[in-house]
Amino acid sequence: MGEGGSGNWSYADYLQLHELLELQGDDRNINSDEMHFIIVHQTFELWFKQVIRELSEARNILGGDHVPEDDIPRAVDHLGRTTEIFRLMANQWTVLETLTPQGFLAFRDGLGSASGFESFQMREFEILLGLDNDDRIGGMDPLSSFRRMAEGDERSATILARLENAMSQPSLYESMMNWVERTPIMGSSYGSKGDAENVRAYIETHLEAHRAVCEEAAERSAGWGAGDPSKMAARMAAAHDGAVSFLMPEGEVSRARAGLLFIESYRELPLLTWPRTLIDAIVELEESMVKWRHSHARMVERIMGRRIGTGGTSGVDYLDATSQYRIFKDLWGVRTILVKPEKRPALKNAEFYGYTAES
């Protein structure tokens, strides 16, 4: 057991159970509803602690200037565990749903302004993942409440310093995009001679295919008599413009997005197995978080309706709005602009990706 320990632990000492089990409010003589409310919160906070650990490690792996390919499986494992934790937590709300609205009201006033809104661990993993402040509801600064609390309170000051430190570090999203930017595209290596031209040629060919797909879709739908054909054509033209500005923001190719497009388009290439597995793991993680946020909102709606939260937000409406957050936007965005395999640009330098014409 524990590194450097004698190995001669008792179960209770190893887990610090005596200390742990003194923290559920028994000394305040609370009822079983409130104890269960505390235990569920504490359980989540313990999981949050593990989530921060897993995500930091994944971020550190991807954050290097060079990421050895055999490190990627470890990053995938950290992300996979985090996803399972979110799935577990999403299911854990059902325990809270055994609390009746009346049962909750009986002790709610005692919470004062305490709210999950002040969960500094939640803010830390959001920052670590890369949730942009501008994307938060009302452009909310996640640190402002902690700044207020830090005045004259040493523990809160430590928390604030911890969050500020997290803000100053690269996020998982940034690290992942830096890594994906270095993807060899059509056999062209990042930084090699002629790479910019090769990547641009790939993007232009993809965009031509995308335009053709949009035009065909507009024609097909006109054939079905679906809606107004001119409106459909305008919608498809707008979809194509969206693909252009995604891949070439301000007219310049984004190599990172081109890398993502390449990985998603040629998923079957052996050399892309780990990159696509990693991307899948991140998408799965964000999906599990969104579902977790969503199920929190449903639980809250059931227990306290649409009253305002103890943290002062609109309550359920606020929570529903947070489930619209998407951190890994480009991973979601690339899905909108893919074309089916027969339409994608012909693969160049297939042998580079461990693929031969016969295989």
Ligand code: HEM
């Ligand atoms: C009866 C149970 C619960 C109710 C009624 C409830 C209600 C709310 C409400 C209304 C908010 C919005 C902020 C506010 O104005 O207060 C909120 C936020 C939050 N709650 Fe809960 N909650 C409950 C249980 C939990 C549990 C068990 C956790 C686990 C740690 C939790 C974690 C959070 C977090 C992290 C936020 C911040 C969300 C964000 O800002 O994105 N809640 N909760």
